[in-house]
Amino acid sequence: MNPVKRNILLSPGPATTTDSVKRAQVVPDICPREEEFGSLLAGISEDLTRIVADPQTHTAVLFAGSGTAAVESMLCSSVSADGTVIIVNNGAYGRRMCEIVQTYGISYLEFTSSSTDPIDLEALEAFIAASPRKASHLAVVHHETTTGLLNDIGSLGELCRKYEIEFMVDAISSFAAIPIRMEDLHIAYLAASSNKNIQGMAGISMVVAEKKRLDNMRCNKPRSYYLNLYAQYDYFVRTRQLRFTPPVQTFYALRQAIDELFVEGIEARYKRYTKSWTTLIEGIAKLGLKHLVNPRHHSKIVTSIIEPDCSGYDFRNMHDFFYDKGFTIYPGKLERLNTFRVANMGDITSEDMEAFLRLLAEYLDSIGYIKSV
Ligand SMILES: Cc1ncc(COP(=O)(O)O)c(C=O)c1O
Known part of the structure; x- marks a missing residue:
């Protein structure tokens, strides 16, 4: 088979993929409501979870949509009506999280930090302690793709543990390259997507969370129809399907990309x-x-x-x-x-x-x- 013309994407995702990932999309047509496709999705969800957590206790909830869909789902589904989220803003993706919560009218406090220097943890702790509303959640971008700054999610996780705050991490551009263990870092929700370090095609994103925590979201009043994290989690447990039409071929490419990730390590x-x-x-x-x-x-x-x-x-x-x-x-x-x-x-x-x-x-x-x- 002739190789596909190789373009070197030095843009920050979608990234250059292998020919085997590109070719994995060429499969017989299949209805995504078939058992066979459900097995594919279940395997993908389990393996994506494995990258950052134990699939016995955690799961990756899949969405058709780019990375922003997962970040939006995580924010709009988890912060309850009487909750407040602190958002660490030290780049374009931190700012985007602020814009998302503004859109939904979610109560938030913005902690701005330098876009090139590490977060001042003492200042953040003082901010948490002095905040006019008790924070229920804290959200941060792990790797700020705006600059390449890597935020110290270990220390932030510790702060969240100390103040009993649920920790949310946008790991869109770190997932599958930088080792992360959610349990060790006290991360409650983690957002990722298919087209960066996983080296798959664009169009799929996911929120990884503890199953128990997702079960507890049952009573949260939904703010979004499509991006309702609990609804997609619950539907998948019952049916092994996405609620809405999935990008079928993109999932085959993702399967191949995950296999190649596990071979490389x-x-x-x-x-x-x-x-x-x-x-x-x-x-x-x-x-x-x-x-x-x-x-x-x-x-x-x-x-x-x-x-x-x-x-x-x-x-x-x-x-x-x-x-x-x-x-x-x-x-x-x-x-x-x-x-x-x-x-x-x-x-x-x-x-x-x-x-x-x-x-x-x-x-x-x-x-x-x-x-x-
Ligand atoms: C850290 C981070 N968060 C969110 C996004 C948004 O992802 P998307 O453009 O796939 O919606 C990106 C995209 O580059 C990102 O790097």
Whole structure:
């Protein structure tokens, strides 16, 4: 079989996939209400759970929808009418959680934090202790894809345990690369999606939670019809089906992607990602470019690079230069700093990163950029 044209996506997901994942979508047509499809979904749910928790006690509730669907479901389904959620906002995805709860009229308190430096845990604890309303939940983005900043969910989980707060984590861009154990980190709800470090296709997202906790949501008044976490959990227990039409072929690709993840292993995957990232940051430093986040707090998955200070530079031109050669780069997402982003998630290696760096040197040369080192 001929290989599919290989594009190197250095954008922060959907990530570059293997040909076997792409091809897994080509299957005989099947009605998703058939037993056979139910078995596929049940296996996927169990294996996704296994990545972060014990499938005996926890489960992954599946949704057709991008990562935001899972984050939205987790927030709108768990905070009860008399509850209040503290949202840690240190990037675009923390801000999005604030926008989601505003949309639903959920009571929340926003704790803003630097987009490049670690969360000040003492300040957060003081914020919790002094909050005008007792917080029932706390939500944070594990890996802020805006900058590459990795939030310390271990310490946040401890704080939540101390103050008896349910801890919610948006792990969309860390899941399946950075090892996470929900039980150890006191995480009550965790959101993830199919198209980042799992290296599957876009269109499926999931909330992992303890089954007992989900059972207890029975009495919560639903705020959303489609994204009702309890309703999907309960329906799946009874039928092994999604409530609404699933992206059938995308689930076959996800099955293959999970199998490939388990063959590689999460730690080995993160090691491969880290090797690509080290190649990237050493390479850009040689070219005189700087990146935003200190390596000590860096995810090693997405890097925000400060744009070259050069009159010939234009992000769009640089993007097109790379795109023509099969590489996709991504604009920055920060208001006050001009950055662009390079991700190293997906089925790519440090050799791909070396090829990217050679092209970057060529591009910088073509615009007359003079190294600042
Ligand atoms: C941390 C984080 N949360 C949420 C999302 C939203 O996911 P989606 O664009 O798939 O809805 C993203 C997407 O990049 C993300 O990185």
